[in-house]
Every structure is written in structure tokens, then in C-alpha cells.
Amino acid sequence: MEFTKLFSQSEVERVHEASLEILENVGMMVRNQKALAIFAKNGCQVDMETMMVKFPREVVEKARKTFVPTYTFTAQDPKFDVTMPGDRPIVVTGSSAPNIIDPETGEERRATSDDIANIAYLINELPGFDVFSISTLADDAPEGQFSLSRFYPALKNCKKPVRSNTPNMDDLKAVLDLGALIAGGEEEYRKRPFINHHYCPVVSPLTFDVESTEAVIYLLEEGLPVYGTIVPNAGMTSPLSLMGTLTLGNAEFLGLATLTQMIRPGAPMIYAVLSTVADMRTGAYAPGAIETGMLQMAHTEMARYYNIPSGGYIGLTNAHSNDAQSGYETGMNTTGALLAGADLFNMGGLLGSLMAFDFAKAVIDNEIALMLKRMKKGFEYSEENLCLDLITKVGPGGSYMDLDHTMKNMRTIAVLPKVATREMRRRWEDQGKPDAHSRAMKEAAKILSKPNKSRFSEELDAKVRSYFKGLVAGDAKWGI
Template identity: 30%
Template structure:
């Protein structure tokens, strides 16, 4: 073997296939703003999508949707909808729906505290968020248990560390805090620990106002400047079938008035809260989404909204929700088609029904992500950490999901194609039966030529066994613990921190948030 054909020395490598054991320091530009270069998969023909659209309009015209919020019913009535205050049902002329939805922007910029945390929503953009909302937290040290402020903060730190996570979510419920004060401490943590766009729960007008005020202080903006651009988002779920609850309507109204992002996502499980057939479930999902989006545009034409799709199926033997199924993937493809029908950004999810960070959680998540990404989603919620059908936020699953999202991010990068990358000089340099390890073409590129894994271990069995024989779950736990030990929060001006602390103290003493679970 000639010197030019020798393998790169071990001193220049981490060892064959060994995963990266520390978090990247400094933003990775290939992960900060993603563009999906692939055309979306279409489950239905254009005529079939139009039929679903017309069926949704028929549902809203003839059956209507129950709206429990008095202010929302008044707004619908003022805009021309037919409102029955006895049964609380609102019915819509199709033109009212169409005209209002047309006001919603096709794309907008969601802004974190620093410009490197700004990203476009819409078009071919793609952004990943963390898990949101589970009551439980799990790790291999302590098992499954109630979420706390400490576990919420730890997951938030991991969300800040990894550039492939673009926006935060309510990672786990801190159940050690009183529910009427929880929003204050969660939002303060978001501002102190991360500089990425924030999530705010729609759990009552006072709680939303408090959270928006804390975020405004963190951005060091006056109210008019803050409300001129979106800096945070909420998720509003229709209470399927065909009902908008009190707090969800408040969320639509409050976020529209504040110019912040509302993701309208019906929770339609085929066979349970929606028809068992996919076209029927999608027609209902679409009707519920259109009703909520219409309300947002009545309140503030041009308010930023995202069309959310979450249709999946249930286990017809037990009634338990199922995720990452073929039906879920088909619904994700079709939901993207519906969002594009209305020129709206599209939200989907990385979900699974497994009770542990095991093979089931991985293959169901992979199926969900392929459905979402190839369905053309702009925002992938629950991107990292979701377990147990959304009832648990898992530390190890968070890191495993980050690995998967980083792989998708690498997949989105364009392939450099030119005379040099065609490698003809390297091919001519090597004799038949030789190898390319020592060529200049390889040596100039080997450190960056391929995706470098975070969790995956590509070593042979003997090396893997000698280094502890750790499976992916254990490796993920160690990676998370190392990242947490090395964590450094983003800068926050001391005057902003003090103003937020004073606000939290004052609102805690007042204790009058109209918060509900």
C-alpha cells in the first residue's frame, strides 16, 4: 500500500463509527433554516381534494359547529354567520368561509430573540419543534413520573442546545407548580433558557396576557412593536366532532388580536371522534379547521395562522389512539394538500404510541415524520421527546429524535455537483481492486463528506462490547446528561430579567389568572 493510499490515522478520527458524545457549540447553519427540496406526495387527486373542500363547506352550512364562547358567537354573527344561541351552533354561508380564509397569509416570519432564530413559515420551509404538553416525564434513572419545573427546564435546555430544534413547545407539565401560576414560571423559563420562538398555552385570557407580557419584556420591545410581528405561537384544538370550546375560542381571538401565530388543529381520530373512513375524517377535520381560521380572520384580517392536521386512527379493539400508522401517513399527505388548497402553512407531527423509547417508538416516529415531511409540512410539532401517545416526555427519546431530525436536515441539503465532485481524477488515480481511503480527493473531504451521527454507533460488535455494549437508549441518556452539564444559556439583559422577575412576583401575589387545565 502506497503512502497516498494509506487510511487516515486514528488520531484524526473518533474511532470507527463511534457517535459524537458532545453537543455542537455554536449554531450549525445547515440546520438553522431548512428548505424541503422534495415535491410533496399527493394522496388524492385535485378533484378529490375539491370534493373534500365542498363537503366541509356543506357541513358548516347545514350542520354547523357548536361554539361555546359567547364572544366568538358574537363575532361570527357580526360577520354574517347564522348563530343559534339556544343550541350554540354557528352555521356559515360558504362564501363567508372562503372570503375570510383568503385573508390569511401564505407565509410569514416567526421571530426568536436573535435574527439567527428567525425563520420563515410557509412555502418550502421546514421547522421542527419539541414535544408539547405531556403530564409525565421519563428517563432511565427515575422511570415515568409527574413532570416538574426542573424536568421542564432540562428539556428546554436541550431544545436550546440542538440547532435542528427551531421552536419550543410546552415540553412537559410542571405539576409541582399550582396551575394558576404555572404559566408565569414556564414562560419565564422559556425567556431565560432559550432564544427560540416560544409557545404559549391558550388557557384563559389573563394567562395569555401574562405570558405575552413576559415574552415582550424578554424581547425588550414595546407592545406595538411586539405585536407588529409574530414572536410566539399557540395550538388550538377543536373538540372533535364539531365543537369549539370556551378557552380555544379565547385563544383564537387573543392571538389574532396580538398578531401572534395560531395553529388550528382538529383532533380527529377516525373511528372515534371522526368517521372511520379517511375521506370522511378529513372532511370533518377540514370543516373544523376552516371554522377556527375564519374566526381568526374576522378578528384581524391577515393574522398569521397555520393549518394543522392530526387525523389518525384508533385501535378498534380497545379504542386507544394509534400513531405512525399507514392511515396517519395518508392523512398527513392529504392534510398537506388541503392546506395548499387554501394557500396556508401546514403543521404536522412526529408521534408514536409506544410506552418506551424502543423500536416501536422509532419506527412509528419515522413513519410519522415521512408522512409529515413528504406531505409538505412547514412546522413539525412534537418533533423530539413524544412517547406514550403524548402522555410522556422522554429524555432519551428526545435525543433519539434529535438524531432523526438531524438526519432529515442533512437529507434536505443540496448535493454539490460539479467536475470536482464527480471524482474522475480520483477514479483515474486508483488501480482496479484498490481503495479510495488515501486519495487526495478523500483526504480533503473525509471529515465532512457524510453525516456524523449523534447517537448511532457504527462500530463492530467487538468494539461495541468492549466500550460497554450500550444500546441507543443508554447512549442517548449519556448524551443528554453531558449536554445538560455543559449548558450555557443565551444572553438576556439584566434589566429584562429583573423586569420579568418583578412581574412574576406581582402576578403571583395577585393570583387572579383565569387559568384552566
């Protein structure tokens, strides 16, 4: 498959050059002391007082030399390990929404650890999803267990790679303790680190924050998996032009990549973004806008120039229900990104601009994910697939229905959707005119009303619960 190209080679090179100019002449403000020291030690011009860091171009170019082309998400169960770019597209849930659409009432409410358990189980079962990024916060978290109340139900109910963030170092260390307990020791955990850490350490424009940067440095030093997403918002935190936002975001990515490679040369990275254009009428955040997809396509082209995996939060929606807007925003933006060659799609399950998880949205996004994977698989060009002999054999006026070839391919050549309807109108009316949302809720209920076979064993669960006193229950249960 040839990827869509938006720029000529010289235009790509100019964006890179312009990014170097930004880093060298404007620089970045680095609010984390450890990061300042690392930049100073490795050839940047650092003003400890103003926290301003300027990057001579050779420092960035040196970092580029140790970029690696692959990134692996490790799972509790090795059969779910995925590596980019080979396994692209990697489809991930959207994460850290404070709310959930209650599956019973349809009303938005704060999400809990029980919701996370249900979501984790659902994502474990839906074949379109590769990675579970913990979709919501847990409002019922006991004091001091903000992150444990998210990671425990997630890891307990999902054997796919689990991804999320932590707000501070204490939480991060608690989560790593949980990982070691599950793995049967710290050493065992380090062999297969199945918690995949993600942060947004760069706050646009051109600023490294305190806490997330601290976590990123710690994880890199420990040799554990971590990557960051760059999040400029045109008109607010970056120029109100697509080129300006692409270039600023690219400079910010290079700043983070340089820090990463200074700490651990050869550390795998993802060129991940959520570059958006603000709705200037109100200042509203618009991740579902078509410009988000366009920016993702452009960033992906830059990532290909650097030969590293790319992607980000692509396929989000501003819609508050599973309506047409929700479908076209997720569908159009992910299609664009896929055609441009993006590897990672943080797209599943969230409505209202990352504010609320919805079970039906996750099921619909699973179907979109399967469509994207089908698109990526493409036409499988080969002499055999031209089917010249079959065409000759059947001839004009015949039928292909009863051929072995058809029997062989009928379950694999096309995506067989569970949400999209292909019924005749009359039958659909007889069924009560179910829309995509209600068909998707049915699929979710079908999965969640059965017991979770992938749950922790009782022994492991007892071990975890005796180590962390007062943990939330963390069990999937579906009462509808």
C-alpha cells in the same frame, strides 16, 4: 423535490367541495359568544340559542382569498427565527405532557419547572430542533402561576422560538406581560413577539370550545402570532374511514381559518392537524399509528391546494420507552409527512402518547430531525454534482478517498449521527453493549452538565423576578 401525491386534482377539489357542504349544511357548534358574534357579523347563519353556525360557501371562499403562504416563528434571538415553507421542515418538541421520565431513576413522575429549565436548555443546544414547544406541565407551580411556571423557565433557558398554550385569559395575559418584560416594553415585544401561541380551539366533531377560542380571538385582534391544530380521532370523533376523517378535519380547518380571516384578514396560519385513527379494540389513542402519518400526508396535500404551510403533531409514539416501537413510529410517520411536503413537525421528546417527556427520546428525535432535514435537502441536482470530470479522472479501479472534492464534502454530505452506532460488534460489546437510549442519555448529559450560556442575564432575571413575586427558580441544573 417533487412531493408525494395521494390524490388527483379532481379528488382534492372534491374533498374541498365536500368540506364546504359540511360547513354549509351541517355547520359547527360555537360555544364561544364572541366567535358567534363574529360569524354573525360576517355573513354566517347563526342561531344564538343553539349556538349553531352555518357557513355559506361564499363566506368560506372569501376567507380563502386572504390566506397567506408563509408563517414565521419568532425567536428571542433573531438568528433562530424560522419561516415556512422556506425553512421546512420546522421541527418542534411535543408539548404539555404531565409527566417526565426521571433521568436518574428511569421512573415516570410528574414534571416540574426545573425539568422545563433543563429541557429548554437541551432543545436550545440540539441543532435539529427549531422551535421549543414547552414539553411538560410544572407540577410545582405556585398558586396562580400555572403558565408562568412553564414559560419562565422555558424563555429563560432557550433562545429559540418558544411555543405553547395557556388554559385561560388570566394566564395568557400574565405570559404576555412576561414577554413584554423580557423585550423591554410592550411596544418592543410587539415588534418581535417571541411567544408563539398555539391552541386546539376546535373539538371534533365540528365544535368550537370556550376558552381556547377566546384566546385565539384575543391574540388575532391584538395582531399576535397564533395558530390552531385540528384533532379528529377516527371511530370516536370522526368517521372510521381515512377519507371521512380527512374531509371532516378539512372542514374543521376551514371553519377555524374562516374565523381567523374574519378577525384579521391576512393573518398567517398553519394547516396543522393531529388526525388519528382510534384503536377500536380498547378506544386507545394511537398517535403513533401509521394512519396518523397517512392522514398528515393527505392534509398536507389539501394545504398545498390552499397554498398555506402545513404540518402538525407528526412523529409521536405510543411506546413507553426508547425501544423499536418508539423509533419506527416516529421514523415512519415523519418520513411519510416529509415526502408529502409537510412543513411543521411537532415530534420531539414525548413517549406514551404525549404523556411523558424523556431526555433520550428528545436526543434521538433530534437525530431523526437531522435525517429529515437531510432528506429534504435532497440530491442538489446540478451538472457539477454529476461529477463527470471526477469520474473520468479517477477512472475504473481508482479511489475517491484522497480527492479535494471528497475532503470538501466529507463533513456535510452525510448526516453524522451521535446516537446511531456504526461500530463493529466487538467494539460495541467492549463498550458494554450500549443501546440507543443509553447513547442518547449520554449526549443529553454532555450538554446539560455544562452551564447554559444562553440563559437570561442577571439584570433581566432580577427584573422578571421582582415583577412576578414567588416565581419558581427556573434554572437548568443536571445532577447526574
